[in-house]
Amino acid sequence: MGEFELLAKIRALLPPEGHRVRVGSGDDAAVTCPGGATATSVDALVEDVHFRRRHASMRQIGHKALATALSDLAAMGAEPGEAYVVLGIPSDLEEVDCLELLRGMAALAAETGTTLAGGDVTRAATLILATTVVGHAPSSELLVTRAGGRPGDTLVLTGELGGAAAGLVILEQPQATGGIPSEHSSAMRERQLQPTPRLAAGAALARCGATAMIDLSDGLGGDAARLAEASGVGIVIDFPTRLPIMGMVEGVAEAAGVDFFDLALSSGEDYELLAALPKGRVDEAVRAVEETGVGLTPVGALAQDGGVEIRLPGGGLLEPHGFDQLG
Amino acid sequence: MGEFELLAKIRALLPPEGHRVRVGSGDDAAVTCPGGATATSVDALVEDVHFRRRHASMRQIGHKALATALSDLAAMGAEPGEAYVVLGIPSDLEEVDCLELLRGMAALAAETGTTLAGGDVTRAATLILATTVVGHAPSSELLVTRAGGRPGDTLVLTGELGGAAAGLVILEQPQATGGIPSEHSSAMRERQLQPTPRLAAGAALARCGATAMIDLSDGLGGDAARLAEASGVGIVIDFPTRLPIMGMVEGVAEAAGVDFFDLALSSGEDYELLAALPKGRVDEAVRAVEETGVGLTPVGALAQDGGVEIRLPGGGLLEPHGFDQLG
Numbered sequence: 001m002g003e004f005e006l007l008a009k010i011r012a013l014l015p016p017e018g019h020r021v022r023v024g025s026g027d028d029a030a031v032t033c034p035g036g037a038t039a040t041s042v043d044a045l046v047e048d049v050h051f052r053r054r055h056a057s058m059r060q061i062g063h064k065a066l067a068t069a070l071s072d073l074a075a076m077g078a079e080p081g082e083a084y085v086v087l088g089i090p091s092d093l094e095e096v097d098c099l100e101l102l103r104g105m106a107a108l109a110a111e112t113g114t115t116l117a118g119g120d121v122t123r124a125a126t127l128i129l130a131t132t133v134v135g136h137a138p139s140s141e142l143l144v145t146r147a148g149g150r151p152g153d154t155l156v157l158t159g160e161l162g163g164a165a166a167g168l169v170i171l172e173q174p175q176a177t178g179g180i181p182s183e184h185s186s187a188m189r190e191r192q193l194q195p196t197p198r199l200a201a202g203a204a205l206a207r208c209g210a211t212a213m214i215d216l217s218d219g220l221g222g223d224a225a226r227l228a229e230a231s232g233v234g235i236v237i238d239f240p241t242r243l244p245i246m247g248m249v250e251g252v253a254e255a256a257g258v259d260f261f262d263l264a265l266s267s268g269e270d271y272e273l274l275a276a277l278p279k280g281r282v283d284e285a286v287r288a289v290e291e292t293g294v295g296l297t298p299v300g301a302l303a304q305d306g307g308v309e310i311r312l313p314g315g316g317l318l319e320p321h322g323f324d325q326l327g
Numbered sequence: 328m329g330e331f332e333l334l335a336k337i338r339a340l341l342p343p344e345g346h347r348v349r350v351g352s353g354d355d356a357a358v359t360c361p362g363g364a365t366a367t368s369v370d371a372l373v374e375d376v377h378f379r380r381r382h383a384s385m386r387q388i389g390h391k392a393l394a395t396a397l398s399d400l401a402a403m404g405a406e407p408g409e410a411y412v413v414l415g416i417p418s419d420l421e422e423v424d425c426l427e428l429l430r431g432m433a434a435l436a437a438e439t440g441t442t443l444a445g446g447d448v449t450r451a452a453t454l455i456l457a458t459t460v461v462g463h464a465p466s467s468e469l470l471v472t473r474a475g476g477r478p479g480d481t482l483v484l485t486g487e488l489g490g491a492a493a494g495l496v497i498l499e500q501p502q503a504t505g506g507i508p509s510e511h512s513s514a515m516r517e518r519q520l521q522p523t524p525r526l527a528a529g530a531a532l533a534r535c536g537a538t539a540m541i542d543l544s545d546g547l548g549g550d551a552a553r554l555a556e557a558s559g560v561g562i563v564i565d566f567p568t569r570l571p572i573m574g575m576v577e578g579v580a581e582a583a584g585v586d587f588f589d590l591a592l593s594s595g596e597d598y599e600l601l602a603a604l605p606k607g608r609v610d611e612a613v614r615a616v617e618e619t620g621v622g623l624t625p626v627g628a629l630a631q632d633g634g635v636e637i638r639l640p641g642g643g644l645l646e647p648h649g650f651d652q653l654g
Binding site for chain 1: 349350353354355356357358359360361363364365366367368369370371373374375376377399400402403405409411412413415444445446447449450451452453455457459460461462466467470472473474540541542557
């Protein structure tokens with residue numbers, strides 16, 4: 001498979017270019033006229049670290065590579081603009097596989113209005129995708145960092161937690177989790193293999209005055225701690241009275257013999273958004289986010305100081321820790 | 328080695344942020360206010376494809392990863408702005424190695440005025456660096472693509488060819504090339520291991536009205552063909568009367584038993600710039616580029632049609648072909 005032949009076939013798959021793009025894929029660099037402010041993030045997916053080829057289709061891998069990168073733009077409240085992809089291809093991957101992978105990426109790009117504006121294709125020992133995404137906003141003040149949260153702000157969470165981590169358990173231990181009803185297990189596998197970047201919800205939260213925001217790639221505990229640290233605040237989260245956990249995650253934990261709280265709160269890849277909002281704007285934000293097709297739940301509050309406390313049933317406290325996928 | 332501890336140490340190495348950067352490394356995304364137009368390019372270096380760890384120091388690998396990406400900005404005539412780096416780290420690489428690698432990258436970033444504004448660190452089977460660079464210009468019309476060359480334009484080349492390919496031969500076949508004088512062999516190894524992006528020369532060529540430009544990553548033959556195709560023109564290059572080849576490249580070819588023309592013209596990684604200029608502006612461009620510390624040589628002309636012809640001594644023609652590093 002020649003690099004240049006593959007690149008030509010890849011270009012034929014790309015969705016139309018966005019209005020900011022002057023020169024797209026194929027020159028030394030893409031040329032854009034951003035106007036306003038840009039938010040730029042890079043994200044890598046590595047075979048046997050972030051995914052296994054026996055679990056995911058090529059389309060799902062392509063989708064996930066772009067989705068996890070776009071999730072960072074969602075967490076800024078940015079409008080997605082352009083994506084640039086480095087594809088490291090192992091020797092046993094066929095051209096048809098690479099094109100399937102790009103089809104998965106191109107479909108999500110078209111759906112989210114993202115232009116695939118450039119890339120690089122190289123050989124590699126295992127499959128690797130490094131995706132750079134550029135998002136836009138009229139001014140930098142309209143982009144939400146992790147750093148603006150204030151004591152007294154309400155902590156809100158989009159969607160439900162635990163599905164992606166439970167999906168990974170189901171993929172890795174199919175025998176143990178065979179008793180989980182198939183509608184639940186397939187929903188959880190999909191959360192793991194084909195996550196949805198919460199772009200519209202992130203934009204809605206930014207419009208509703210979110211003071212700080214982060215996407216949950218490493219689990220609620222660890223990512224909440226990052227938001228707290230950047231904002232110089234403490235965070236108190238009440239579990240389980242207020243925390244939305246995806247259906248049957250507890251069942252998966254039981255079946256596989258893993259800790260439920262770990263699975264739901266310290267395991268990653270749900271790509272939901274965690275945001276701080278001024279108290280007076282929570283109701284407005286709940287309505288605005290629900291209009292985007294996903295729920296928004298107040299789950300806690302920002303405090304003057306201290307780290308992150310997740311209050312467990314019976315009065316215990318969960319010590320959040322980071323999350324490393326696939327061991 | 329923890330990802331977050333490593334990231335904190337990496338951030339401590341970063342040079343100061345450029346004036347367009349509002350939020351640098353450490354949030355979900357970097358925030359910049361570009362103004363005007365941006366040129367964005369991605370480039371990957373993969374162990375045992377683009378470099379070998381036994382040949383290159385960690386600093387050189389870090390330098391080269393950023394240099395090859397910046398070379399694409401040089402070929403647009405763009406001012407370097409921000410860089411984003413994905414680092415895939417194999418299990419046998421120590422933290423101290425990663426930091427050395429980042430030091431090499433940070434030194435070139437400081438030298439070129441580039442802000443290392445973000446990145447992602449992950450495990451990987453072999454060492455891989457994927458670098459995204461963003462360059463700037465007051466407007467998109469001031470950036471030089473490959474596509475604007477016109478028949479009658481003069482083809483000009485910065486610097487000298489063949490050094491990087493000869494350096495690779497010296498690294499791979501040290502016994503065969505042991506007789507090459509050490510000042511030459513070390514200069515050629517440096518061209519291979521620590522290339523210089525021709526940023527100031529590219530900006531000078533853009534100011535002097537370059538109609539098309541490309542950087543030579545795959546060899547003169549293949550990259551000239553790419554410029555010709557994008558511009559819809561033919562190219563005639565005269566060899567060797569006008570083509571600058573680095574000293575002793577012919578000696579390396581003889582010693583190692585490889586074809587001299589292949590080494591000089593079809594082998595890659597010199598990262599010199601090839602540009603088309605209106606005839607009347609060549610003298611001005613030669614002076615402007617020489618002021619940046621590198622030579623500029625008229626090497627041929629753009630023709631009405633036909634592909635790329637490289638006229639060899641004795642009347643023969645070289646058929647340029649692509650180049651694949653390290654086999």
